[in-house]
Amino acid sequence: MDALFMTDFLAASIRIATPLALAALGGILSERSGTFAVGLEGQMLTGAFFGVIGTFLLGHIGWGLVAAALGGMGLALLVATATVRFHTEHMVTGIASNILALGLTSFMLRALVGQGQAPVIRIPTLEAWSVPYLSDLPVVGPLLFTQPPLTYFTVLAIVPVSLFLFRTRAGLTLRAVGENPQAAFAAGARPDRVRMAAIVAGGAFAGLAGAVLSLQQVGTFTDGMTSGRGYLVLAAIIVGRWMPLGTLAACLVFGAAEALSLRVQAFSLPVSSYVIQMLPYLAALAVLAGLGRSARLPAAIGKPFRQG
Amino acid sequence: MSTLVSPSPRPLGAARFLGAARRAQPLLRAVASIVLALVITSMLILMAGKNPIEAYGHMVMGAFGSWDRIIVGLNKTTPYLLCAVGIALCFRGQVINIGAEGQLAIGGIGAAVVALTWGTLPAWALIPLCLAAGALGGAGWAGIAATIRISRGVHEVLVTLLMNFVALLIVAEVLHGEMGEVGAGFPQTPLFESAAWLPKLISGTDLHIGILLAVLAALAASFLLWRTTLGFRWRLVGASPSAARYAGVSAGRAVFGLMASAGALAGLAGAIECLGVHYRLIEGFSAGFGFNAVAIALMGALNPLYVLPAALFFGFLETGALAMQRQIGVPSSLVLVIQGLTMVFVLCAIGRSDAEKI
DSSP states (O other): OHHHHHHHHHHHHHHHHHHHHHHHHHHHHHHHTTOOOTTHHHHHHHHHHHHHHHHHHHSOHHHHHHHHHHHHHHHHHHHHIIIIISOOOHHHHHHHHHHHHHHHHHHHHHHHHOSOSSOOOOOOOOOOEEOTTGGGSTTHHHHHSEEOHHHHHHHHHHHHHHHHHHHSHHHHHHHHHHHOHHHHHHTTOOHHHHHHHHHHHHHHHHHHHHHIIIIIIISSOOTTTTTTHHHHHHHHHHHTTTOHHHHHHHHHHHHHHHHHHHHHTTSOOSSOHHHHHTHHHHHHHHHHHHHGGGSOOOTTTTOOOOOO | OOTTTOSOOOOOHHHHHHHHHHHHHHHHHHHHHHHHHHHHHHHHHHHTTSOHHHHHHHHHHHHHSSHHHHHHHHHHHHHHHHHHHHHHHHHHTTOOOOOHHHHHHHHHHHHHHHHHHSTTSOHHHHHHHHHHHHHHHHHHHHHHHHHHHHHHOOOHHHHHHHHHHHHHHHHHHHHHTTTOOTTOSSSBOOOOOGGGSOOBSSTTSSOBTHHHHHHHHHHHHHHHHHHSHHHHHHHHHHHOHHHHHHTTOOHHHHHHHHHHHHHHHHHHHHHHIIIIIISSOBTTTTTTHHHHHHHHHHHTTTOTTTHHHHHHHHHHHHHHHHHHHHHHOOOTTHHHHHHHHHHHHHHHHHTTTGGGOO
C-alpha cells in the first residue's frame, strides 16, 4: 500500500508539474530578457483553447499542438508589443492580457460551438507512451518512462533551452538585454527586438503548456481552466532563480503540494479539503518569503529600454 | 515670481484653458481606448454572426433602459469604485496591489462574522460594526502582503496574486464549515438579521447607500492624496524613491500605509456587497473584482476622482452585457474582451510617462 501510494503520488506530482514546468521555460526566456511574464496565465489558457479547437477542426492532435503554440505566441505578441513598443507596466499588461484571454476563449468557444449553456468539445487525450525496456524497470519504469508525450517533451526541452541560454551567443545576448540593455545595445544588440523575440518564443512554450492541460490531461476545454497555474509558475521561476533546472525542481514541489492536497482528502483528517487546496499557494508564498531578497531578479527586468 | 504679479491664485484665461485641457487628457485617452476596444469587439460580434449595432443597442438598453437597470448598474459600480480607489492610491506609491479580490473576500467574511454574531444589535450600531469589521479584515489581509514585501523584499504582485487564491479558499472553507447555512443548496451563510441590511438610498428600490459611501471614499482619498502630508509622502515614494529616502520618508511605512488603505477599501467593498446586495455571505461573491478594479484604476489615470466615471463604465458595461446575452445570445464573456482590450489600450496610451510624475 505504501509503495503503491508513493508511486501514485509521485506520478501525480509529475503530471501536475508538467504544464507548470513547460510554461516556466517560456517564462524564463521572457524574464531573462527583462520582461515580467505575468501574461503566462493567459497564454496557457489560449494554448489550451487552440489546442482543442485545432485538433477538433483540423482533425489531428499534431495540428492542435501547432495551434496551441501559435495561440500562445499570438497573445504573447500583444504583450510584447505593449511592453516593448509602448513601455507599459509589465505586470499590469500581463494581467490585462490574461483577462482578454479569458474573455476571448470563452467567447470564441460559444461562437464556434453554439449557444448551449456549457459547450463541450471532447477530444481523446494523448496516451501515455512507454519507453521500450526502460519502462519495464520496477517503480522507476511506470513513474518516469510511462508518460504522455508532452511530459517527455517538457523534460527534454530543458536541455536545449539551458544550452541556448548559457552556451550560445544569442543566449548571452538575451541575458545581457535583461541585465543591462544599454550595454547590450552598445555591443551591437537590438534590445527591443531581442525582448520581442524572447516574449513571443515564451508564448509558444506557454501555449504548449496549456495544451498539456487540455489535450493531455482533460481532453476538453473549459472556461478559465488554467485557474491560476500561470501565477504559480511565476513563483516557481523566482524560486528556481531563473534557471531551467531549478525551476523544474520548484514546479515539482508545487506539483507535489497539489498532489498531496488531492490525496490527503482520502484520509479522514480533521482538516477540510479547502484548507488542503491552499497548500500549493501557501507553499509558494512560504518559499518566496523564505528566499526573500536572495532571489536576485535580472537587473533590468520591468524597465523599458530607451535608446540613448 | 508671483510676488509682483497678483496675490490672486486665479490663472489667466489661456493658462486656465491649458490646465483644463491637461486635466481632460486622461479622459480623452480613456474614451479613445474604450472606442478602440468596442470597434475590435464589434468585429468579434460580426464573426459570431450577429449585428454589432444591435448587440450594443441591447447593451445600452440593458444598462440604462429602466430605473431598475440603472440601479443595478449603480450597485455594481460600488465595489468597483472602492477597490479601484485603493488600487489607484497604491499605484501612485508604486505599490502594485493585485489583491483586491482577496481583500474583498476577507472583508466579506469579517462583515458576516459580525452580522451573524451580534445580529440582535440595533441597526445604527450593527451596520457600522460590520463595515468596520470588513475594512479591518481587508486591511489585515493586505497588511500580510505588505509585511512580506517590506521584511522579505518579495514583490507584492506575486504575493497579492497568490493570496487571492488563498482568500477564495478561505471563503469556501467557512461557508462549507462553521458559517454555512445547513441544508442550503448553495454555499452561503444564513440570511443576516434585517438590522444588518444596508439602508436604501431611495426607498422602495434596491439602491443601497453603498454608492454614497464609495463616492465619499473617493473624495476622501483624493483629499488625502493631494492635500495632506501623508499623501505627499506616498506620492513621493512612488515618484522618486531616492528623493523620498533623502527627505527621510520611510518607504516601508508608505508601502504598509498604502496597502492597508487599499485593503480597507476593498474590505469595505466586500462588507457592502454582503450587507447591501446578498444580505449574506455567498461563495463566489468576490469573483473578478480584483483584476477589473486594476483596469478601472488605470482608466481613471490613478486619480480617485477620475476613477468614478471609469467604475460607472464598468458597472454599466456588466449589466448591459448580461442583457445583451439574454436578448440576442451574444455571450456575455465579451465583457472580459472589452475590459482586457480597454486595459491594454489605456496602458499603451499612458506609456511610462505618467508613472514618473508626482
